[in-house]
Amino acid sequence: MYETHYHRASSIQDAVKLRQAAGEGKYLSGGMTLIPTMKQRLAAPSDLVDVRQVPEMKGISVSGRTVRIGAATTHFDVASSSELAALCPAISGLASHIGDPHVRHMGTIGGSIANNDPAADYPSAMLALDATIITDRREIAAGDFFTGLFETALEDGELVTAVTFEAPAKAGYQKFANPASRYAMTGVFVVRRDNGDVRVAVTGAGSNGVFRHEGIEAALSAQWSPDALANVTVDPSDLLSDIHADATYRANLVKVMAKRAVAAARAD
Amino acid sequence: MAKITMTVNGRQVSGQCDDRTLLVHFIRENLGLTGTHVGCDTSQCGTCVVHMDGKSVKSCSTLAAQAAGSDITTIEGLAANGELHPVQAAFKANHGLQCGFCTPGMVMTAVDMIRRHGGQLDEATVRAELEGNICRCTGYHNIVKSILAAAAEMGGARVAAE
Amino acid sequence: MGVEGIGARVARKEDKRFLTGKGRYTDDMSVPGMKYAIFVRSPYAHAKIRSIDAAAAKAMPGVIGVLDGKQLLADGIGNLICGWMIHSKDGSPMKMGAWRPLAHETVRYVGDAVAIVVADSVAEAKDAAEAVVVDYEELPVVTDATKALEQGQPQLHPEAPNNLIFDWQIGDPAATDKAIAAAAHVTEITIHNNRLSPNPMEPRATLGIYDGGDDHYTCYTTSQNPHVARLVMSAFYNVAPENKLRVIAPDVGGGFGSKIYIYPEEIVCLWASKRTGVPVKWTSDRTEAFLTDAHGRDHLSKVKMAFDANNRIIGLKVDTVANLGAYMSLFSSAVPTYLYATLLSGQYDIPAIHANVRTVYTNTAPVDAYRGAGRPEATYLLERTMETAARELGVSPAELRRINFIRTFPHQTPVIMNYDAGDYDASLDAAMKAADWNGFAARKAEAAGRGMKRGIGMSCYIEACGIAPSAAVGSLGAGVGLWESAEVRVNAVGTIEVLTGSHSHGQGHETTFAQLVADRFGVPIDSVNIVHGDTDKVQMGMGTYGSRSGAVGMSAVVKALDKVEAKAKKIAAHLMEADESDIVIENGELKVAGTDKTVPWFQMALAAYTAHNLPPGMEPGLKEGAFYDPANFTFPAGCYICEVEVDPETGVTKIIQFVAADDFGNIINPMIVEGQVHGGLAQGIGQALLENVHYDPENGQLLTASYMDYAMPRADDLPSFKVSTSNTPCPNNPLGIKGCGEAGAIGSPPALINAITDAIGNNRLTMPATPQKVWAAAHAAN
Incomplete structure (x- = not known):
């Protein structure tokens, strides 16, 4: 120092x-x-x-x-x-x-x-x-x-x-930790308001930092359920690639963590 | 250079150090308490864990200046009157240490963990709570066993006293 | 067995000091006038040094001196060496390139030391180190061993064309090729063994003290073998003659092989202490440890295993390329040869084996022995091949192993080793029972109901340890003998000191070695002190690695105890006017068998030292030494079973259970042995699941230089382990011990990978099996 x-x-x-x-x-x-x-x-x-x-x-x-x-x-x-x-x-x-x-x-x-x-x-x-x-x-x-x-x-x-x-009425967070640092390799926070508004933010995955995922938000606004994400695609092109996880894998994690965050939020 | 004063293991101590001096170096070099170790540069291994105002912290990621005025307990301050603290005794009884280098941090972590969880600890909780402490020798098996044994012992003692 | 004797679960004598913060590690040492060193290190993986300008650094606050490699050379300090000569199959000796403690012409990996800064504080030394201007001319880089062998690649050492250090073979190529040609089935597989960083929690450190009055040097260091350190620093590096150099390895916080070697820092700090006139202490930070501690493994092998129509193995052919890094570390040549290919028979009766090994220089840190050293590479290769073969042949993995187990001993393999004892069925049976192997199908179905993929895998390992018979390893190229020494000193009051050349850095020798004495004489272990780790106190010894402290170090203690016992009996017989053959030692007393005549142990000891009434001609005192040279390696073996659950959505592998059934021969302290197994398993699981040293292939930068990127196993990565032991005593040493320090790290990686590949139905998987790799492999299989 x-x-x-x-x-x-x-x-x-x-x-x-x-x-x-x-x-x-x-x-x-x-x-x-x-x-x-x-x-x-x-x-x-x-x-x-x-x-x-x-x-x-x-x-x-x-x-x-x-x-x-x-x-x-x-x-x-x-x-x-x-x-x-x-x-x-x-x-x-x-x-x-x-x-x-x-x-x-x-x-x-x-x-x-x-x-x-x-x-x-x-x-x-x-x-x-x-x-x-x-x-x-x-x-x-x-x-x-x-x-x-x-x-x-x-x-x-x-x-x-x-x-x-x-x-909010409902919120859930799921993190996939980097095996070494234990920081979020992908973390997804989902929120649903009483009025049905949904916001979904992703950390750890974006090459420009935390971001909202509109596709997931739209799907969850239509149906607040993990199953609603089945047909959502996450574009890897703006996601990080490093020695621990490439963008394709992170894209998968975004979707999986989002599903699990919704499930966790529903359980609360 | 500034004069830093804090309480360490129940004694008020002072020392001159740079503002950039880490708490762990103040403890090791100014105070000569070498039981607190440094095992990494990135705040992950936990060999440097001490208690500051009753809570476990990483002394390698804390400036001595930040700790000025606080109450610090190091591994040297745990055994009272020559008797091992129940956590120390449990580590010995359960072979919870091998080379001993991570041990002071593990013990200080375990004491803090048991303080927060009491007798409610289970294996999964202990393993999760050890996220900030790395041991290369034991495979954690006997560390987990030691902490569960100490928690049972201390939780049991507390219930008995009530 | 007494409560503190052989076989007792005695709590460790050394624990109190570690538990109360009173351990004394090298970085805890402080001497008057001591100053602090920082090394200036190469930021490039390969470069020429045009010039080093330290003028600005020397003028910085607190700086005592800045020294470089030209000064080191001028003072006659020698090159670092590799102490095990290997000859290529064409008869030529291995090509050892020059490794200077401080590079002055060429740097060959990121972290190569080029200068030392000594200052009043670490912070000031770091400030000054940044001000040392080194003018580098960058050179092209190669990090991959296979690539380094190709034409046109960067050349690291002029002595080694195409970066080839040696091209060595063992076994019978013709017989093996013939077996493969005649086989009913040949299993072929490519095996990659990943590169690891040993990561003892205590980083390396050294304190060099030069005493001008006596022209004497003292070196405190984090070493597993202080005598070997003194020997090589004296005989090869010209630091000082042995009688002018004391090496002390105090409490050492883990080693796992990485603290066997003598590194540049020890040499340079001693030299710098003389040059600057102050004691010089250097302590590695973790990033320096990742950069410069010798790495482990890094093999790529092509394997062919041939079977006859009855599923018996008839031949094994292995072609391995081993990456040794930028320089040849102290025992680096032995690891991918005699510690590796000699174990390729595993637990199986294989009539023909041929292994070819090429070792290669690359622009990476030196690679040497890391827990297991060669034997994990052999085991991983064999046990993945066996599992693959079982799947191809449609035989259960246990059945295929049983068909091929060696069952008569001694057994001569085609690759030098002569197995002395073992019962491989016993370990396999014990492991399958403990794992409830037969209940797996139901558990797999239950997991599938939850969307999880469950798999089970096994590994039957054998290792050779208790290294090693000196004449045998000498004939194979070792530069040293691998015996061990002991001295037992009975004090006049009957307390006992055992001086051993073994070194404890977590293994608990202060307890287990004392148990030998307690067992023999019936004295409490608290009256026995173990002295080790100081060349001024202890006679020459060879240190601790290769699971040798029990089988070799303790055997030396036993020999010395034999001599003490014989003399003690003579004294007691004389005191009681009895025949020495009638004297027995029990519970701290020497008795005349069948009578009530006794002499307490302390009284006998006192008599030895007063010497008023000794047998005619007997020398006073009671102190005996012994050197023990083993007759053979020892052969611990066992069976490990791992059951995992893979989350197909994320590729995360969860270890459901891990079973270890080992045969370590006789055991001194089961508690400590279990601890050694636990620790070995964690390192093996770490290799299989988490750990990987990753260099950028373009520029040789180390991308895993901290715990932010190198995944160390943490408590929540691991389960509690189910361990057990069986026992076929080793017939070749007096205690029947085989050794237990490395088994866990040797046997576990293939069991885990076999379980994962079973779960996902895809055998194409390399270590570490990270979630991304497992996820990708699981999807590729679907």
């Missing part, structure tokens, strides 16, 4: 101020991606502004069916929230399978979505749930937030402080 300067923020305002004062700085939350990246000398922020202990960025609140998750809330806390489990078990389940127990104790939802790793789990949930990403200065719809591989709509120095979404 290159030399860096560590600052601990006490509030959102403090964090933004510290970040503005820094040169090539970065916010540090759980650090579960950033610190390994810095260890490999693939990132070299001059300053780190630690937001893990900012009180107003922590915790889960529920009002009616509106869920708000502070950006510094750990995966463990999301996974073990009974309120959340009652409203949207799919996101609890998703959080409970991110990384491993130690990673879940440190890693946060805000860190995950701000990083927008193409194999991360949360971006698919945010996109499928039509979540709103709240920052220190504005609110961004998930559909506008994730813009490419490790790319988001965040401006320089902008800090994700929370996410909110309306709990």
Whole structure:
């Protein structure tokens, strides 16, 4: 790791101020991606502004069916929230399978979505749930937030402080883990609203990061059932190929994970 | 260089280190507690697991500065008064270790796992919970057995005390 | 058997220190003035070094020194060597290209070391290493062994035209060809054995300390054989004479073969310590481990197995190309030859065998012994071929094996080995019973009802271990003898130290070796200490690999114990005025048989050291040494059965059960033996299902250089195992031990692959059987 300067923020305002004062700085939350990246000398922020202990960025609140998750809330806390489990078990389940127990104790939802790793789990949930990403200065719809591989709509120095979404009638997530890294080689999050709207987001498979799959959405809108996907085709041309899985296999996984996500959602 | 203060194994400790110093290196080099190991660069092997404020974390992916002010327990802090912790004793009784290198991380993981699951652990849960810890010697068979034995022992003891 | 004697499930003496964080591994060592090393490594798989400019690096904060290969050469440090001479079938010796500890002219794989930076901290050394400017001229690259043999490919070493190291054969080509020509059926198959990274959890590390006062060097290192390290560093690399070099391998966190070899880093850190005047410590990170630890396997073989009309094997022909990487590592030449082709008879009576092996240089990390070393390659080849043949012949896999089992011993195979004892039916019966083989059809039907494809596969393995008779391996080209040494020191108070040349890096010698003593003298194991891993403390020894610590290392201890016992009896007889032939040793006492006369063990020991009342002419003291050279290899064997369920939608293979029935001969500590089997199975299953070293064939970059891309077996990839043992004692060593360290890794891959190919109905599958490959194969079959 290159030399860096560590600052601990006490509030959102403090964090933004510290970040503005820094040169090539970065916010540090759980650090579960950033610190390994810095260890490999693939990132070299001059300053780190630690937001893990900012009180107003922590915790889960529920009002009616509106869920708000502070950006510094750990995966463990999301996974073990009974309120959340009652409203949207799919996101609890998703959080409970991110990384491993130690990673879940440190890693946060805000860190995950701000990083927008193409194999991360949360971006698919945010996109499928039509979540709103709240920052220190504005609110961004998930559909506008994730813009490419490790790319988001965040401006320089902008800090994700929370996410909110309306709990859907049904949601399900299924991940096919990379055998080595255990990141999503393909993960599919499906959501069905009371009004019949369906959104399906795919992570781990797209060569440009998380994306919605219109064909699957259309099929599931017509019939909310795993069988509805029998005749859907997934085009491999925009999917990733690597030493673990080629695009053809990933295309198959998108369909299979989508089917299983619907089955899981129906079972809840 | 900054001065870092934290509580380690019940004792308040301080040390000078770079802001880039990882918690594991602070523990090993500043404090001389070499039971916590480094086995990979990518936060996957779990040989570096310690408890921070009561929860298992990977000390190789945490800055010492992030841990400033926190309460850290390392493998050296587990046995009390020379008596092995029940998890340590179970690993010995069930041959849950061979070369010993992953063992401190495995034991710290097991303690955290049992804290969260109590006596409710079953084999599938233990195997899933070990996702962040790699062992190359045991094939996990006896590690799983050790953790289940310790959970039964500790869960049983807790029920008995209630 | 006593509670702590031979055969007892004794909990390990060494566990407490590992469980409480008190293990002492090389990276835990710290000495005054110690500094930290980082190696500058080649980012290219093949390149000429035009120049190295370290001026900027030397000026960086905290930097003590930057040293390169020209300085190393000027100081007379020698080339790394391969210590086993193999001759090609035309009689020419193997073509050993120069391997410099620091390359100064050519780099031949990504990770090849070119310079060392020594600094006050690891971070500063890394900062400075980035500032070392190496001007490379890139050269074309070849990573695939078969391709490297073709005309017009990049040439790695001028000594080895077409990258061919040797073209070797064993067996009788004419008789084999004749058998194939006369066969009622010939099974042909191409077998690929994937390349693996050993991955002990403790990365390699070394601490080199030069003491100018005595012109003496100390090397702490992660070694399975510190004496061999000292020998080669002294005799071949000119680091220091043996009497000026102490090598200490303290607690070592796993080896699996990868820590047998002497790597450039040990040599360079010792040399750099003298050059810089400070102790120099280097600890590998995991990516360096993937890049530079010797890899394992990487074979491509064409196989023909000939059967007569009664399904008896009448001939086996094998043509293998083995990738040895960029340089010949210490024992690399022996692995695809004498540790491999000599096992091609398996458990079967095969009258004619011919194997041809070509070994090849490529722009990849050196390849050497990894758990099993040659024997997994032989077993995988044979047992996949047997399964394939059974399917082609319409015979059950068990039946085909039974038809061909060797049942009389000793049995001379056509490929050197002379099997001394075994009962292959017993293992097969035990495994089939434990796996409920006969109930499989019902389980398969049940799984099919859930849309899952169930399969079952077996593997009957044999290995040769307890390596090895020195004269025999010497005649085959080994540069060293493979005996072992022991010294037993009885202290004046009766406590005992056993000094052994074996080295424990997870095997539990501190417990099992003490059990031998407890068994012999009836003393508690807590009064016995095992000393190993330090060339200043322990007499010359050969270390631990090839499942040799029990069969060879313990046999040396037994020989030394024999001598101690004889002298102890003489002393006791003298003290009790009895005949020494009447003395028996039980429960820590020396007794005159049939009387109530006894001398406690400690009193006898004290008498040996006070020397006030010893038999006339006897030397004082009680300390005996022995060197044991085995009479033969040992032949552990067994049968493994794996049952899997394949998800046809995803290609995911789930292991439903894994059964291991092994014959290890006599067993000292069943708990530890089971642990060795578990660990071996996990590595074999890892090879079959998950692990693969993947180089980019275009540029030689290693694409699996971390746990992000190299799939290590995790707890949820594996089931709990069903293990059992049967016993035909080895007739060739005093304890009847065969060895158990490698069996699991040898026997398991074919059982697993046979199960998967059974499940999906397609035999065209290579390791690792990743979900994508299995999915594709399952669909190709449909």
